[in-house]
Amino acid sequence: MVRGRGWVSGIALALVCAASPLGLAEEKEAEAPAEIQLPPVPTHWKAEKPVGTSAGPVTAAQLTAAATPADKWIQYGGNYRNFRHSPLKTLTPESVKKLSVAWAFPTGTTGQFEASPVVYGGVMYVTSSYNRLFALDAKTGELLWRYDHKNGENLRLCCGPPNRGVGIWGDLVLMGTLDAHLIAFDRKTGEIAWNVEVAKYQAGYSLTSAPLIADGLAIIGVAGGEYGVRGYFDAYDAATGKLVWRHYTIPAKGEPGADTWAGDSYERGGSPAWTYGAYDPETDTLYWTTGNPSPDWDGDGRAGDNLYSDSLLALDPKTGSMKWYFQFTPHDVWDYDGNTQIFLVDAKLDGKPRKLIVQANRNGFFYLLDRSDGKFLRATPYLEQVNWATIDDKGRPVVSPDALPKPDATFRTCPSNLGGMNGSFTGALNPELGLAFIPSSEACQVFTKGIGAYREGLPYLGGLPETVDATAGKAYGNMAAIDVATGKVKWRYRDPRPMMGGTLSTAGGVVFSGTLEGEVLAFDAKTGKVVWRFRSGGGMRSQPVAYQLDGRTYVAVPTGSFSTLDSFAAGITRVPEGGTLFVFALPK
């Protein structure tokens, strides 16, 4: 149960209709209009008594555990390696056929429901579009506390109003907001512990990611690559909200890499940091990735490689100083953000044990890097259609001139500006099988260059991608299982629409994801055969999670798409928007 503010009392409605002697209503001239006092809109319902008390504060030991725990889900990526791999062996290709809805919960908001729920102490913390945060009983769905953030007006959002989840540390849960605040809540009561402004959102910034917690720091980066911001990510003391360091993703004048920007273009060069990183406790290294340079589709004014856009950065988490970097797409003119999910994998490569970073990049290539020094090892296409470039033996793209944006472009370039994969949804990795499961879009575009104009807080684009495949009904999607050791695709499931929902893997050999048509799917991890499906109604854009409580196995899947982006991405627009969280369970 939750307690609200006493808003029902105090409603005052003054009715001033007066009947004439003839029984006809007559307006009274010069009388003041009736004053109607509306009830204040409640935005915060705190818990009546502390919840989630079966567990103590979240500790560093819990976060650094190699495996994702079975009874909780406490990190966006499942663990610091971002495998999104549940240790639950109860979820098998056979058992999932017995999944049924245990409970469901509406968010009351439109726009894509992209969250990855956090489950801790028997409580599920889930965020919706427009920054509602719900604490729910993870077994029953009962609402325990709720906070609706009052975002500022005229938000600067390129692509919808999502939020992808909370971070959890100690007794706090932390949420970034569309108006660029980071807010910490007491996980037991819903009380706000602290609230900091990460950026002036009016300048083009927003926060959509879950914060990553490492070394007691809450790390989160800004979106804004379509507004010509200067990107950065911050580390805050997770207990107090004090800013510890800020890392700009574009060098300042005179700093190394500044010469990769023509003139003063670095001042509005984008390179946002709007997704989630990874952390290697063994080497105390933080990994973060960056997005596109601005303007997106006209690189004429920013000649050079445009460091550190579309890059992977390795950093000291205590200071935010960079150890090394690798740039996937130098001088990007397609919007190929380099910030899809990164997996930290220990695997044998050519017979030698290696510590790797693995990424299905938005640009269509599946990369392997040595995570100790950033050395490029391999890149292979993971899509069926990649024609913008090949990758040389140093990892640098050899760009096809046909694929460059032009005012009169006609060349159909693959992948689209949405990828491939992109940072708004996740893949998963099964370490026992050595397979990465990557959802993707196959929707080529014609990249047209135009004239952009910069002013702080306004879109700064320089062109557009003509959605030729989406418009012609030729776009489709895949879920691909990629052998990490070889880069080869072991199986592909093809969907009639781009697959832009996140992924969950289980030790029992199942992969969960979903479609823009509104189906939640479970695949046999070894074969790709669909072994279970559920019609949720809304398109699936979220990151599913699994957990076990009192011996019962649950799978949580937020659903609900965003028609504007769907129309752009070849999704389905006739289904109304609206978020619903479904939680499925195996029989007791």
Next chain:
Amino acid sequence: MSRLTPALLLAVLACTGPKPAVPASPPPESPAARYLRDPAAVERGKQIFVGTCGAYCHSTHDVERDAPSLFDCEWRHGGGDAEIFKTISEGVPNTRMPAWKGVLPQGDDDIWRVIAYLRSASTCRTPPASAH
């Protein structure tokens, strides 16, 4: 709201009734209408539209996205050149449409060129009611 008595209503009608015909001079031509005859200006308007208004907002075709199609007969905030100019310049409150006045490289002229491009590429065959 006050009511008009019949006598007052007659008086109002009398004041606003037909007036003697006065030869009307044609309304001044809008800059967009002039640019519409200049292919280079229309092309520049197109490039600004492509580089600034397209992508995630307005489609370059007669397609409704989050932002409305600007190539059909329907204009939510007035379809005359001056009304479109005002909408582009000042934006639309409580929507994602920002104010572009003073932002484009050649200022108001570029806004008029965008309007000329929209006219040139429109699928609407009916002149806008308040166009001039």
